[in-house]
Amino acid sequence: MINYKTLGLVNTREMFAKAVKGGYAIPAFNFNNMEQLQAIIKASVDTKSPVILQVSKGARDYANQTLLRYMAEGAVAYAKELGCEKPEIVLHLDHGDSFETCKSCIDMGFSSVMIDGSHLPYEENVALTKKVVEYAHQFDVTVEGELGVLAGVEDEVSAEESHYTKPEEVVDFVTKTGCDSLAISIGTSHGAYKFTPEQCTLDPETGRLLPPPLAFDVLAAIEKELPGFPIVLHGSSSVPQDDVDTINKYGGKMVAAVGIPEEQLRKAAKSAVCKINIDSDSRLAMTAAVRKTLAEKPGEFDPRKYLGPARDSMQKLYEHKIINVLGSNDKLEK
Ligand code: G3H
Ligand code: 13P
Numbered sequence: 580m581i582n583y584k585t586l587g588l589v590n591t592r593e594m595f596a597k598a599v600k601g602g603y604a605i606p607a608f609n610f611n612n613m614e615q616l617q618a619i620i621k622a623s624v625d626t627k628s629p630v631i632l633q634v635s636k637g638a639r640d641y642a643n644q645t646l647l648r649y650m651a652e653g654a655v656a657y658a659k660e661l662g663c664e665k666p667e668i669v670l671h672l673d674h675g676d677s678f679e680t681c682k683s684c685i686d687m688g689f690s691s692v693m694i695d696g697s698h699l700p701y702e703e704n705v706a707l708t709k710k711v712v713e714y715a716h717q718f719d720v721t722v723e724g725e726l727g728v729l730a731g732v733e734d735e736v737s738a739e740e741s742h743y744t745k746p747e748e749v750v751d752f753v754t755k756t757g758c759d760s761l762a763i764s765i766g767t768s769h770g771a772y773k774f775t776p777e778q779c780t781l782d783p784e785t786g787r788l789l790p791p792p793l794a795f796d797v798l799a800a801i802e803k804e805l806p807g808f809p810i811v812l813h814g815s816s817s818v819p820q821d822d823v824d825t826i827n828k829y830g831g832k833m834v835a836a837v838g839i840p841e842e843q844l845r846k847a848a849k850s851a852v853c854k855i856n857i858d859s860d861s862r863l864a865m866t867a868a869v870r871k872t873l874a875e876k877p878g879e880f881d882p883r884k885y886l887g888p889a890r891d892s893m894q895k896l897y898e899h900k901i902i903n904v905l906g907s908n909d910k911l912e913k
């Protein structure tokens with residue numbers, strides 16, 4: 580058993596309380612490899628932002644849970660080496676699918692876990708989430724639960740259509756489970772194809788697809804039921820069209836990729852939404868940079884020569900999200 584505190588990590592409790600009060604959101608970035616992690620840490624240090632490092636099942640299968648945990652420990656040391664005296668870094672399990680997975684992450688030093696019982700019947704979701712909370716809280720590890728189902732297909736996370744969170748269920752769920760934050764469904768979804776073209780309208784000036792707005796009425800009703808309680812938004816990539824265009828220009832084929840407009844996320848970040856999950860945008864930034872570099876320098880075979888620009892591009896993206904979308908910059912204690 581390793582407690583995250585000995586690794587220099589923090590849980591989400593204080594971070595979320597400050598974010599809700601301050602009207603901003605903490606970035607939760609998924610990581611699977613060293614370049615992503617370097618970019619996340621550099622961006623959070625340069626902007627003085629707290630940050631949540633997320634590990635999905637896909638990441639654990641790809642990179643190994645133990646190795647990712649040691650990388651997060653290294654990230655704390657790296658942030659300090661970059662000049663950040665008091666980094667606020669959370670190591671979070673994304674979409675935990677069972678009590679055993681959550682326990683295994685808690686036991687090896689994760690400071691926060693999500694138990695995703697959103698696909699289960701309500702009472703089973705309550706029972707599973709409560710069980711994880713009871714175990715996690717013994718070690719001061721914070722727990723994110725989920726109510727409502729997000730649409731989208733992405734590796735381990737899939738559902739045909741979204742079902743918005745029912746505001747009338749949230750108080751009962753939070754009271755019975757004791758969870759520390761709640762992921763909700765208000766129209767976001769995972770991946771780079773968040774809406775079908777039929778769900779969108781066409782912008783006559785740009786020819787781009789304009790997605791339908793998020794259900795801010797549902798968010799407002801949830802906030803009314805749970806004043807000040809930390810709310811989480813999954814599936815919050817914006818799918819920057821510049822990156823999609825670059826990918827397509829250099830041999831890719833991404834048709835009708837569309838995300839959540841940034842102005843909607845800015846609005847959400849000012850509410851009780853205090854954690855915003857972003858993964859796909861980082862994948863797009865990385866892929867666009869790698870494709871461009873390899874197309875422009877076909878003789879290049881040193882991975883550092885194309886992963887380096889990809890890392891720079893991801894860092895720029897993370898800094899943009901922190902400063903211009905979530906507003907979590909300049910929030911670290913001196
Ligand atoms: O919520 C889904 C995340 O984007 C993780 O996806 O399982 O493909 O790593 P992944
Ligand atoms: P995106 O696919 O929109 O980046 O969402 C990521 C996510 O919700 C991770 O849990």
Ligand code: ZN
Nearest residue numbers: 769813814856
């Ligand atoms: Zn998610």
